[in-house]
Amino acid sequence: MRLIVLGAAAGGGFPQWNSACAVGRRAWRRDPAARWRTQCSVAISADGERWTLLNASPDLRQQILATPALHPRRGPRHSPIGAVVLTNGDVDHVAGLLTLRESQPFALYATAAILDVLGSNPIFDVFDSEFVRRHPLVLDQPLELEAGLAIVPFAVPGKVPLYLEGDAVEVGAETEDVIGLELRGAAGARAFFVPGCARLTPALAERLERAALVLFDGTLWSDDEMIRSGTGVKTGTRMGHMSVSGPDGTLAAFAGLHVERKVLIHINNTNPILLDDSPERAQVEAAGWEVAYDGMEITL
Amino acid sequence: MRLIVLGAAAGGGFPQWNSACAVGRRAWRRDPAARWRTQCSVAISADGERWTLLNASPDLRQQILATPALHPRRGPRHSPIGAVVLTNGDVDHVAGLLTLRESQPFALYATAAILDVLGSNPIFDVFDSEFVRRHPLVLDQPLELEAGLAIVPFAVPGKVPLYLEGDAVEVGAETEDVIGLELRGAAGARAFFVPGCARLTPALAERLERAALVLFDGTLWSDDEMIRSGTGVKTGTRMGHMSVSGPDGTLAAFAGLHVERKVLIHINNTNPILLDDSPERAQVEAAGWEVAYDGMEITL
Numbered sequence: 072m073r074l075i076v077l078g079a080a081a082g083g084g085f086p087q088w089n090s091a092c093a094v095g096r097r098a099w100r101r102d103p104a105a106r107w108r109t110q111c112s113v114a115i116s117a118d119g120e121r122w123t124l125l126n127a128s129p130d131l132r133q134q135i136l137a138t139p140a141l142h143p144r145r146g147p148r149h150s151p152i153g154a155v156v157l158t159n160g161d162v163d164h165v166a167g168l169l170t171l172r173e174s175q176p177f178a179l180y181a182t183a184a185i186l187d188v189l190g191s192n193p194i195f196d197v198f199d200s201e202f203v204r205r206h207p208l209v210l211d212q213p214l215e216l217e218a219g220l221a222i223v224p225f226a227v228p229g230k231v232p233l234y235l236e237g238d239a240v241e242v243g244a245e246t247e248d249v250i251g252l253e254l255r256g257a258a259g260a261r262a263f264f265v266p267g268c269a270r271l272t273p274a275l276a277e278r279l280e281r282a283a284l285v286l287f288d289g290t291l292w293s294d295d296e297m298i299r300s301g302t303g304v305k306t307g308t309r310m311g312h313m314s315v316s317g318p319d320g321t322l323a324a325f326a327g328l329h330v331e332r333k334v335l336i337h338i339n340n341t342n343p344i345l346l347d348d349s350p351e352r353a354q355v356e357a358a359g360w361e362v363a364y365d366g367m368e369i370t371l
Numbered sequence: 372m373r374l375i376v377l378g379a380a381a382g383g384g385f386p387q388w389n390s391a392c393a394v395g396r397r398a399w400r401r402d403p404a405a406r407w408r409t410q411c412s413v414a415i416s417a418d419g420e421r422w423t424l425l426n427a428s429p430d431l432r433q434q435i436l437a438t439p440a441l442h443p444r445r446g447p448r449h450s451p452i453g454a455v456v457l458t459n460g461d462v463d464h465v466a467g468l469l470t471l472r473e474s475q476p477f478a479l480y481a482t483a484a485i486l487d488v489l490g491s492n493p494i495f496d497v498f499d500s501e502f503v504r505r506h507p508l509v510l511d512q513p514l515e516l517e518a519g520l521a522i523v524p525f526a527v528p529g530k531v532p533l534y535l536e537g538d539a540v541e542v543g544a545e546t547e548d549v550i551g552l553e554l555r556g557a558a559g560a561r562a563f564f565v566p567g568c569a570r571l572t573p574a575l576a577e578r579l580e581r582a583a584l585v586l587f588d589g590t591l592w593s594d595d596e597m598i599r600s601g602t603g604v605k606t607g608t609r610m611g612h613m614s615v616s617g618p619d620g621t622l623a624a625f626a627g628l629h630v631e632r633k634v635l636i637h638i639n640n641t642n643p644i645l646l647d648d649s650p651e652r653a654q655v656e657a658a659g660w661e662v663a664y665d666g667m668e669i670t671l
Contacts, residue, residue, distance in 0.1 A: 146391035
């Protein structure tokens with residue numbers, strides 16, 4: 072199984088268009104220790120010929136141009152992208168679908184709840200149903216993407232997309248609104264893609280145990296980070312993201328788990344782990360974690 | 372008045388993710404005569420401090436990062452972008468609105484018809500109405516954007532957005548679905564932005580006469596270009612775009628007009644004028660036209 076990180080940042084990217092917090096300022100001045108990152112998406116393939124996108128970020132066109140494996144190979148119309156799988160309905164995971172217009176066939180997989188969200192937005196009718204087939208994902212049912220590559224979707228604690236939030240938002244429920252994906256390769260390799268997660272439940276921990284690779288929600292370093300950096304009014308908890316640090320954070324939650332390779336992804340522009348020289352980066356690396364970057368390739 | 376071309380290509384950009392036609396292949400192999408271009412958007416300003424975007428392309432995040440004038444200057448949350456004006460509801464002109472989320476105030480201007488389109492897509496509720504005010508444009512009514520900079524919207528022959536097309540599409544009607552913009556600077560300078568136009572009517576020609584600058588629909592070189600390049604099944608006419616060449620084309624239609632500076636913009640990835648060394652490029656330049664590119668700056 073080959074996996075390419077197309078984008079490693081959370082919604083807004085790094086830097087974010089309207090954010091010049093302490094971490095973002097270093098990116099704006101092109102500090103080499105503050106590498107720019109586009110919004111979170113990953114491409115996977117068994118044979119290197121046909122690729123599946125895990126989420127379609129608003130930066131998808133730029134990500135395709137930066138990734139030779141995704142360039143058309145057989146003109147005049149062709150793409151190696153055969154499928155897209157969505158893990159939730161957030162703008163940073165679905166807006167890139169609009170880049171995949173232009174009468175190109177591919178399969179679109181999402182839970183029925185997320186397909187309903189797309190269905191209620193006529194702008195996504197820009198895909199002719201003749202070309203783009205929408206398939207509901209069934210939780211905990213393996214789905215073969217191609218020979219030697221299957222996914223298993225499962226619910227993780229989260230919340231509905233921001234643009235569907237009402238007055239009372241329930242955070243942390245395990246519904247079809249937010250899923251994680253187990254990726255199963257030919258040789259029995261098990262990897263996980265969980266870009267958003269409100270809490271590492273015992274059941275989720277058990278699922279991840281003994282995985283070869285976990286790409287996990289690295290949105291925020293600390294729960295009140297956006298408030299303290301002056302960039303927002305919400306806590307991580309309120310946004311459906313557990314923090315990396317702290318007694319209830321990701322580092323602590325994974326401390327007792329056996330996972331061969333652990334990678335933080337979906338990283339918000341305020342998170343100091345984005346800086347190669349920060350103490351927080353040193354701390355996650357000391358705990359056995361890597362920090363994803365655009366173009367990172369992993370073969371299992 | 373300062374004007375920056377953020378993106379000069381039509382929908383899909385150059386190259387387009389799934390297109391490797393003869394023109395596109397040169398872009399994919401990074402031929403220096405086939406300069407990459409993002410999707411069509413323009414930024415204008417009178418004072419260089421506050422900017423208005425004309426259309427919000429799917430590439431907007433990348434365009435902002437590439438344009439220092441649009442970077443935040445006053446942290447932690449700031450943007451020089453104060454307003455966005457839409458000329459129609461096509462994906463390549465509205466998808467970039469989704470990049471402008473993140474609790475940042477700006478004014479959004481579009482005709483009532485296009486605001487209705489946005490209103491029927493809940494994904495655009497990602498802007499809190501507290502931050503983003505939607506204002507209907509009234510045709511032929513001047514609107515001051517800032518001191519020394521006003522726009523006048525006017526209907527041009529076109530059609531509804533692709534994703535709203537029914538079985539019978541009327542092309543060429545002058546409705547609120549497609550508009551052009553007159554840009555009025557402080558010193559009486561008149562410029563025009565018309566990225567999509569099905570036909571140069573006598574009334575439109577009269578409007579453009581004696582302008583200092585016209586940025587005009589350069590989508591296709593010839594009406595059957597997409598069919599002949601194997602990239603599509605529609606003619607330019609069917610898509611609501613007049614062609615650059617031919618007896619009814621843009622070069623011919625402007626031949627009798629007095630316009631100081633004429634620039635082709637919104638150029639499709641199949642159009643040979645994108646190639647610096649093509650005979651078609653030589654022909655448009657001989658007729659007094661320039662071909663827009665990303666980062667092109669014009670001061671009036």
